[in-house]
Amino acid sequence: MFLTEYCAVTDVGLQRNNNEDCHISLPLQGLWVVADGMGGHAAGEVASSIACNTLREAFLGGASLADAVQTSHKAILDAADAGVGGAGMGSTVVALASSQDRFQLAWVGDSRAYLFTTSSETPFRQLTKDHSYVQMLLDSGAITPEEFTTHPEKNIITQCLGALDLPEVNVGLFDAQWQPGDWLLLCSDGLTDAVSDDDIAASLKQANSVAAATAALLEAALKNGGRDNITIQLIQAPNKLQQRFQQLAGSISRNLR
Numbered sequence: 172m173f174l175t176e177y178c179a180v181t182d183v184g185l186q187r188n189n190n191e192d193c194h195i196s197l198p199l200q201g202l203w204v205v206a207d208g209m210g211g212h213a214a215g216e217v218a219s220s221i222a223c224n225t226l227r228e229a230f231l232g233g234a235s236l237a238d239a240v241q242t243s244h245k246a247i248l249d250a251a252d253a254g255v256g257g258a259g260m261g262s263t264v265v266a267l268a269s270s271q272d273r274f275q276l277a278w279v280g281d282s283r284a285y286l287f288t289t290s291s292e293t294p295f296r297q298l299t300k301d302h303s304y305v306q307m308l309l310d311s312g313a314i315t316p317e318e319f320t321t322h323p324e325k326n327i328i329t330q331c332l333g334a335l336d337l338p339e340v341n342v343g344l345f346d347a348q349w350q351p352g353d354w355l356l357l358c359s360d361g362l363t364d365a366v367s368d369d370d371i372a373a374s375l376k377q378a379n380s381v382a383a384a385t386a387a388l389l390e391a392a393l394k395n396g397g398r399d400n401i402t403i404q405l406i407q408a409p410n411k412l413q414q415r416f417q418q419l420a421g422s423i424s425r426n427l428r
Contacts, residue, residue, distance in 0.1 A: 175269065176407040177203070178385040184361055185397030191215030192359050192402040193223045193262075201269035202230055205402050206262045207282050207359040209331065214257030221247050222262040222332050236268045236277040237342045240332070244279070244340045247333035261333035265299060265357050267406060274355065276345040278302075280331045282359050285368075287375045290350040295372035298345045298355075302330035320367070326360065353408040354381060358388075361401035365392040381405040 175198045183190040191208035193216070206222040208215030225246040229239035243264065251258055263280025276284045281301040288294055300306060304327040308314045314322060330340050354375065362371070370391060378384035385405045392401045 175201070175409040176381055177405060178380075178382040179203075179402075179404040180385050180389050181402040182361075182389055182393070182397070182400070184400050185393060187398075187400055189213075189216060190400045191219055192361070192400040193219035194357075194402050194404060195223045195227055196404060197227070200231060202227065203267040203269075203357055203404050203406055204264065205266075205282050205357045205359055205404055206264045206332075207280070207361075207400070207402070208260065208262045210257050210260030210333075214260035215262070217250065217256030218247050218260040218262040218333055221250055221256075222264050226264065226266060230266075230268065236266055236275055237344060240264060240266065240277050240279060240342045241339055244332040244334075244337070248335070251333065259333075259335065261331040263328065263331055263359070267355060267357060267404075269349070269406070269409065273346065273348050276343075276355075278343045279340045280328045281326070281363075282357070283363055284345070285356040285358075285371070287354040287356065287372070288350060289352040295368070295375065297368070298347075299343055301328070302341065302343070303328045326364070349408040351408060351410075354384070355406045356388075357404040357406070359400060359402040361397075361399035362388060362392050362403055364399060365395040365397065365401070381407050 179196045181192050193206045195204040204223050206219035208219030222243045225243040226239045229242040250256055263282040265278040265282040265284050268275045278299045281303050284299045285297050305319055305322045305325045309319045374387040375384050385403050388403050
């Protein structure tokens with residue numbers, strides 16, 4: 172059996188009592204999701220769970236990744252209206268869809284995706300752009316990249332699933348072709364608030380597998396305080412045999428419906 176190599180981990184961290192993150196790993200269907208809930212005890216967990224489950228159902232039902240994210244936004248709003256979870260609950264999300272030799276990312280909020288590669292002069296780079304207040308300041312030139320990383324309001328986001336004032340969310344999209352040796356990192360801000368981009372890149376460079384890299388990243392986030400929930404998914408570019416297996420698995424799944 173040929174599967175895309177990946178590793179996923181989630182941890183409550185060292186200063187929280189519950190884990191409001193949620194993630195999905197579906198290598199046969201080529202779908203990975205990380206969602207970071209907000210809204211306090213229980214409500215954040217409910218929001219991130221709704222985000223993941225709704226996105227999965229919509230995407231596997233034939234919706235585009237962007238439409239699946241919008242459906243998740245509406246599902247959280249509907250749940251809150253029905254008294255499920257809590258009023259004002261929400262979630263960030265970053266999702267990866269891998270199909271044959273290409274991949275697509277979709278995101279809302281400040282959960283991120285990074286590319287680590289050996290096929291570029293830039294071996295490590297962030298592919299997503301935060302929907303956040305400090306990102307707006309950076310884009311406008313009001314602050315420098317150095318100030319961005321230490322700004323006291325860096326966790327204020329401008330978009331999230333379940334936002335009451337948004338009939339639709341602004342879904343960020345990125346599409347590219349897989350290259351041999353590519354690794355994609357999906358994570359909640361429990362990692363990126365605790366570990367710098369340079370240190371993340373160093374951990375990836377030193378690791379000899381996605382499993383070793385994932386363990387090293389989690390250890391670094393906990394060592395640096397573990398102030399938030401931490402969710403990490405690291406996905407390696409599929410090879411041709413893995414792509415063919417995914418195609419066959421998808422065909423079998425459709426025929427069984």
